[in-house]
Amino acid sequence: MSKKDKQIAAIKGTKDILPKEARKWQRVEAAAKGIFELYGYREIRTPVFEATELFEKGTGQTTDIVTKEMYTFTDKGGRSLTLRPEYTPSVVRSIIENNLHLQPQPLRFYFIGPMFRYDKPQKGRYRQFHQMDIEVFGEKDPAVDAEIVEMADFLLEKLKVKDKQILVNSVGCRKCRQGYYRNLRASAEKVRDQLCEDCQRKIDTNPLRIFDCKVETCREVSLGFPEITDYLCPECQEHFDKFCSYLDGYRIEYRIEPRLVRGLDYYTKTTFEIVSSKLGAQDAILGGGRYDDMMKDFGGPDMCAIGFAVGMERLLSLVPYREKRESFMYFVWLGDEARKAGMKLARPLRREGIECLIEHKERSLRNQMSRADKLGAPWVLIVGEDEVKKGTFQIKRMDSGEQRECRQEEILQILKESVGK
Numbered sequence: 001m002s003k004k005d006k007q008i009a010a011i012k013g014t015k016d017i018l019p020k021e022a023r024k025w026q027r028v029e030a031a032a033k034g035i036f037e038l039y040g041y042r043e044i045r046t047p048v049f050e051a052t053e054l055f056e057k058g059t060g061q062t063t064d065i066v067t068k069e070m071y072t073f074t075d076k077g078g079r080s081l082t083l084r085p086e087y088t089p090s091v092v093r094s095i096i097e098n099n100l101h102l103q104p105q106p107l108r109f110y111f112i113g114p115m116f117r118y119d120k121p122q123k124g125r126y127r128q129f130h131q132m133d134i135e136v137f138g139e140k141d142p143a144v145d146a147e148i149v150e151m152a153d154f155l156l157e158k159l160k161v162k163d164k165q166i167l168v169n170s171v172g173c174r175k176c177r178q179g180y181y182r183n184l185r186a187s188a189e190k191v192r193d194q195l196c197e198d199c200q201r202k203i204d205t206n207p208l209r210i211f212d213c214k215v216e217t218c219r220e221v222s223l224g225f226p227e228i229t230d231y232l233c234p235e236c237q238e239h240f241d242k243f244c245s246y247l248d249g250y251r252i253e254y255r256i257e258p259r260l261v262r263g264l265d266y267y268t269k270t271t272f273e274i275v276s277s278k279l280g281a282q283d284a285i286l287g288g289g290r291y292d293d294m295m296k297d298f299g300g301p302d303m304c305a306i307g308f309a310v311g312m313e314r315l316l317s318l319v320p321y322r323e324k325r326e327s328f329m330y331f332v333w334l335g336d337e338a339r340k341a342g343m344k345l346a347r348p349l350r351r352e353g354i355e356c357l358i359e360h361k362e363r364s365l366r367n368q369m370s371r372a373d374k375l376g377a378p379w380v381l382i383v384g385e386d387e388v389k390k391g392t393f394q395i396k397r398m399d400s401g402e403q404r405e406c407r408q409e410e411i412l413q414i415l416k417e418s419v420g421k
């Protein structure tokens with residue numbers, strides 16, 4: 001057996017987030033949480049697995065997610081469970097189960113965590129990936145649709161994501177879809193033999209899903225199909241017009257994309273995505289829309305909803321990042337007494353928010369200085385046995401090479417002055 005055979009590797013479509021990268025994740029998550037909270041959202045956390053029927057019913061029986069991509073298994077009690085492929089049905093379940101709708105409004109939630117979809121892995125598409133998701137309940141005014149798009153735009157601006165485009169559409173409601181489906185089916189029927197097997201099935205189950213198909217001929221043929229925007233009922237049309245006018249009011253640039261139906265069954269009225277040409281084939285940084293029927297379809301109150309989810313891996317690939325650790329101090333110690341003095345000194349410094357790294361391994365002075373350099377420490381504190389006796393240390397600024405003797409009580413001041421420069 002070769003060495004490679006013996007190694008246990010990460011599962012295809014999953015990735016380790018290594019410490020260097022994890023810092024960037026933390027920064028992006030912190031920025032997002034900060035922004036979500038500014039708009040009145042609060043965190044909610046739900047389990048990673050749920051009853052399979054939650055997604056069958058919520059995400060939708062005719063979606064690719066439910067028909068092909070779910071991680072479903074039977075547990076020891078014989079129940080069918082599924083690792084969540086998305087977050088939206090879970091939060092609806094949680095609201096109903098915990099009677100959150102009876103609490104004072106607004107019902108605005110955010111969530112960050114892993115999702116699971118068994119799709120063919122490629123750049124920007126993983127089997128375990130992460131989403132930051134926000135959901136609003138009980139606010140039917142199109143102003144909220146515009147506000148969440150504005151919030152998403154703000155987040156991307158804050159993270160300095162440059163190349164982005166906002167696409168918006170309306171997929172109407174169940175009422176407008178009746179006439180639309182009739183005509184869409186009729187158009188699709190005429191070109192049935194040019195469609196892939198999957199799309200031929202979709203003609204009967206959910207013709208809107210044909211627009212999700214990635215097969216080139218289906219894409220081309222579907223260009224001749226009628227568009228939902230021509231079938232909106234007066235209420236949906238008014239909602240869409242107002243939504244767009246609020247976006248105009250924010251002076252947000254967007255493009256109306258009549259084929260933006262999104263890959264989930266629950267949407268009503270507004271749908272939107274923010275895409276980036278820097279992402280390649282999987283170009284959506286985030287996507288969402290309104291889903292006014294899910295709560296009542298689940299037996300809960302008749303409460304409208306809207307939300308979106310950001311794909312973290314895709315977002316992170318667009319965020320420029322250079323780690324700054326201004327108050328990171330590497331301790332160089334020579335001899336056991338010096339190490340003890342260093343350990344004692346690190347206690348109050350860490351309490352002041354200074355990152356102190358003491359590596360408990362005997363090394364030469366040169367060796368330790370080169371470690372500090374490799375680790376990118378802006379500061380080095382040299383603790384020598386003679387200095388310990390005198391109650392002093394040598395503090396060195398690595399970029400300028402400036403070094404001076406200081407007493408313990410001066411260290412904080414030196415760091416503060418340097419940050420202020």
Ligand code: HAM
Binds near residue numbers: 088133134264308
């Ligand atoms: P979604 O469009 O399926 O919507 O996913 C949202 C985002 O998650 C995508 O735009 C993409 O960035 C990321 N994403 C999806 N699948 C993968 C994958 N396999 N690998 C990497 N990233 C991926 C939803 O999930 C809805 N629940 C959004 C929503 C919330 N609608 C209303 N509320």
